[in-house]
Amino acid sequence: YALALLASSSLAFAEIVEHSFHVQNLTVNPLCKEQVITAVNGSLPGPTIRVREGDTLVVHVFNKSPYNLTIHWHGVFQRLSGWADGPVYATQCPIRPGNSYTYTFTITGQEGTLWWHAHVQWLRATVYGALIIRPRAGHSYPFPKPYKEVPILLGEWWNANVIDVENEGLTTGGAPNISDAFTINGRPGDLYSCSDLKTYELTVKQGKTYMLRIINAALNNQLFFKIAGHNFTVVAVDASYTAPYITDVIVVAPGQTTDVLLTANQSPGTYYMAARAYASAANVGFDETTTTGIIQYEGTTSATPLMPTLPAYNDTPTAHKFYSNLTGLVNGPHWTPVPLKVEEHMFVTIGLGLVQCGGNATCEGPFGARLAASMNNASFQFPTQLSMLQAFFFKVNGIYDPNFPDNPPVTFDYTNSNLSLNESLVFTTKSTRVKKVKFNSTVQMVLQNTALIGIENHPIHLHGFNFHVLAQGFGNYDPVNDPKKFNFYNPQVRNTIGVPVGGWAVIRFLANNPGVWLMHCHLDVHLPWGLATAIVVENGPTPATTLPPPPADLPSCS
Numbered sequence: 001y002a003l004a005l006l007a008s009s010s011l012a013f014a015e016i017v018e019h020s021f022h023v024q025n026l027t028v029n030p031l032c033k034e035q036v037i038t039a040v041n042g043s044l045p046g047p048t049i050r051v052r053e054g055d056t057l058v059v060h061v062f063n064k065s066p067y068n069l070t071i072h073w074h075g076v077f078q079r080l081s082g083w084a085d086g087p088v089y090a091t092q093c094p095i096r097p098g099n100s101y102t103y104t105f106t107i108t109g110q111e112g113t114l115w116w117h118a119h120v121q122w123l124r125a126t127v128y129g130a131l132i133i134r135p136r137a138g139h140s141y142p143f144p145k146p147y148k149e150v151p152i153l154l155g156e157w158w159n160a161n162v163i164d165v166e167n168e169g170l171t172t173g174g175a176p177n178i179s180d181a182f183t184i185n186g187r188p189g190d191l192y193s194c195s196d197l198k199t200y201e202l203t204v205k206q207g208k209t210y211m212l213r214i215i216n217a218a219l220n221n222q223l224f225f226k227i228a229g230h231n232f233t234v235v236a237v238d239a240s241y242t243a244p245y246i247t248d249v250i251v252v253a254p255g256q257t258t259d260v261l262l263t264a265n266q267s268p269g270t271y272y273m274a275a276r277a278y279a280s281a282a283n284v285g286f287d288e289t290t291t292t293g294i295i296q297y298e299g300t301t302s303a304t305p306l307m308p309t310l311p312a313y314n315d316t317p318t319a320h321k322f323y324s325n326l327t328g329l330v331n332g333p334h335w336t337p338v339p340l341k342v343e344e345h346m347f348v349t350i351g352l353g354l355v356q357c358g359g360n361a362t363c364e365g366p367f368g369a370r371l372a373a374s375m376n377n378a379s380f381q382f383p384t385q386l387s388m389l390q391a392f393f394f395k396v397n398g399i400y401d402p403n404f405p406d407n408p409p410v411t412f413d414y415t416n417s418n419l420s421l422n423e424s425l426v427f428t429t430k431s432t433r434v435k436k437v438k439f440n441s442t443v444q445m446v447l448q449n450t451a452l453i454g455i456e457n458h459p460i461h462l463h464g465f466n467f468h469v470l471a472q473g474f475g476n477y478d479p480v481n482d483p484k485k486f487n488f489y490n491p492q493v494r495n496t497i498g499v500p501v502g503g504w505a506v507i508r509f510l511a512n513n514p515g516v517w518l519m520h521c522h523l524d525v526h527l528p529w530g531l532a533t534a535i536v537v538e539n540g541p542t543p544a545t546t547l548p549p550p551p552a553d554l555p556s557c558s
Contacts, residue, residue: 013137014054014106019047021071023127024064031181032194033159037126038065038118044186045153045217046116046129053111053334054136059103061095065123067163068094071103072119073131074255075239075495078464081105082389082515083550085463087119089382090518090534091389093557094120101555109334110466111135112239113151113213113257122162122524128153128217133239135333142332143235143244146261147208154225154252154275155183156218156287166528173363173370175284176525182218182275182291189274189292200293202273204264211235212260216252219524221287222278222319222457222498225250226308227295228271232260234326240466240493241329249311251278251322253459255496255522268297270305279313280501281456288313316501319457323500324472326492338468338488339510343441347477348375349408350458350499350521350531351450353428355379366421366453372529373521374428376408379530380520381430386557388434388516392536393547404433404533414476415502417451426452434533437511439540444470444508446477447499458531461496464517467509468493474503482506496522514539514547 026039040046051057063069072086084105085091095101111133118127130151135141156179158165169176181188190199204210212232216223226249234245236259252258276290294305311318329335355372357363363370372379383391383399391399412425419425437443447460470486486506499505520532539546 014056015052016056016058017049017051018058019049019060021046021059021061022064023061023069030183030186031157031159031188031192035159036161038067038123039126040129044126045155046127048130048132048151049116050132050134051107052134052136054108056104056106060100061103062100063095063097066097067123068096068120069123070094070119071116073103073105073114073116075114076105076107077110077513078105079108079513080548082464082547083554087463087518089384089387090516092387093555095555099555101553102551104551107133110239111333112236112241113215113259114239115215115217115257117217122166122219124217124524125156125158125162125219128155130213130215132213139333142241142329143261144209146211147205149211149213150202152212152214153185154214154216154218154223154291155186156221157181157183157188170528173357173365175371178285179220179287181289182223182287184273184275184291184293191290191292201296202293203296203298205298206264206268209261209263212262214250214252214258214260216254216256218254220254222251222253222459223275224278224311225252225273225275226310227262227273228306228308229266230262230271232262235259235261237326237492238466238494238496241332241335242492243327243329243490245326247322249318249322251319253496253498253522255459255461264297268300270300270303271295272305272307274308274310276310277313278315278319280316281454284454320500323498327490328493330490338470338491338508339442340488341442342444342508344437344443346406346435346443346445347408347448348445349377349414349448349450350375350460352453353377353379354426355428355430367423371453372428373526373531375531375533376405377428378404378433378533379428379430380532381432381530383432384557388534390550392516393550400432400434400534402434402436402536404435414448414450415455417455420451420453428530430530434516434536436536436538439511439514439538439545441511442508443511443535444506446504446506447497448477448504449499449502451502455502457498457501458526459496459498459522460519461522462509462517462519464513464515465509465511466493466495467507469497470506470508472500472503472505474500477504511535511537513537514545
């Protein structure tokens with residue numbers, strides 16, 4: 001149920017929006033066979049949450065599934081509400097089967113399309129949904145109001161239990177099995193041989209403009225998205241407004257959202273919307289299938305829909321053109337200028353690596369080792385006896401190491417694929433190293449992909465903050481010439497950045513929110529391998545800049 005209560009007049013028009021999530025087994029048959037999945041309120045995707053900027057969201061989560069669970073509110077700032085952020089062992093211990101937890105937080109200073117998903121193992125394959133933040137009452141979009149708003153959630157499907165798929169990969173030390181399908185709003189579409197579920201259909205009126213709120217909820221694949229015969233106008237990414245950008249193709253990485261205006265201005269008929277992988281890693285298997293939905297003009301009879309021509313799977317130039325041409329909407333709602341004084345400079349290598357298999361076993365990675373991933377050659381390992389945020393609040397030592405390096409331990413030719421299996425570079429070690437920063441400090445981070453094991457585009461998500469994307473490019477970052485390309489006037493603002501394949505991106509953010517904020521690759525295959533760290537922001541000088549105590553029902557680790 002959803003219940004909205006009028007809050008105090010001091011927060012003019014702000015409401016309390018309340019939901020209950022009942023998380024339990026659900027049997028579905030989207031593709032060839034019956035499959036038991038974990039789902040919220042008996043649906044895939046889960047319920048769409050709609051709020052206005054300024055509202056307080058209260059979500060009661062009842063875990064009736066057989067698995068440990070948390071819910072992450074992807075992209076929500078969580079100002080002074082870090083206890084509600086959700087990543088397991090970062091800000092809370094898991095909600096055990098049979099238990100519950102209530103997430104309470106106020107959404108301020110942001111509007112647009114975000115989403116929520118499970119943040120334990122691979123459960124987010126089926127435990128996810130849209131979180132739509134509209135302008136508060138009396139405020140409007142910085143573009144003409146669309147006739148209708150439509151969430152488009154792009155998902156990924158396995159004909160298997162996803163926890164088993166993940167665990168098998170972790171047991172063997174190799175890559176897990178690839179998915180069997182992609183989905184649009186939970187449905188694979190009619191290009192699959194035995195898709196029992198009806199293809200997703202959207203009926204449109206000639207001449208009307210629709211806002212599609214596109215969310216990539218897939219686990220391990222960036223996606224190209226097109227609609228035959230139609231252009232899009234991008235107006236926001238990651239719940240941050242952009243200058244209008246016209247394109248016929250969208251690229252969206254796991255974790256990212258893109259709001260587009262679609263005008264039904266073509267000849268009445270039926271047109272496919274379609275999505276398939278942008279696979280930037282060479283010689284790595286991936287799901288080569290295509291998911292479809294149908295745009296049907298009102299009053300037309302069904303015919304074979306027109307199919308768009310999608311980019312090649314490895315079309316990095318098209319992906320880079322899209323990602324790098326987006327700019328922020330200066331002076332639009334919630335626009336914040338780039339902070340110009342930087343207190344913390346970091347250069348962070350991101351990529352794959354290896355760790356020893358352990359014992360006398362042989363793993364499926366190169367050299368008989370186990371596949372891993374790291375930032376600055378520190379492969380992240382989550383604590384289990386206490387969450388990092390509890391350790392921060394209660395000043396418990398030994399849970400995390402506050403000495404994450406600002407630079408990689410070795411300087412090398414990062415994107416040289418001839419070094420991809422160099423034994424002196426490719427091995428990493430497990431640790432729980434985090435970066436500690438002072439409240440209100442500005443952090444600039446150069447994210448540098450490496451060629452170790454393989455070269456690919458890594459979508460990096462920062463919890464608790466948006467960041468300005470100052471520049472991005474290919475090859476090794478040049479500290480002399482690349483800063484000349486920085487966009488300080490109207491850079492795009494994101495919470496998840498696809499760092500270009502064999503390249504780099506520079507992000508900058510103001511650390512104005514005390515707590516522990518995970519930063520990790522949003523390809524779920526890479527998170528358990530260790531492609532993560534956390535930013536620990538110290539408390540500020542006043543009660544209004546200090547993390548409050550945890551809620552009474554915060555789950556225990558014991």
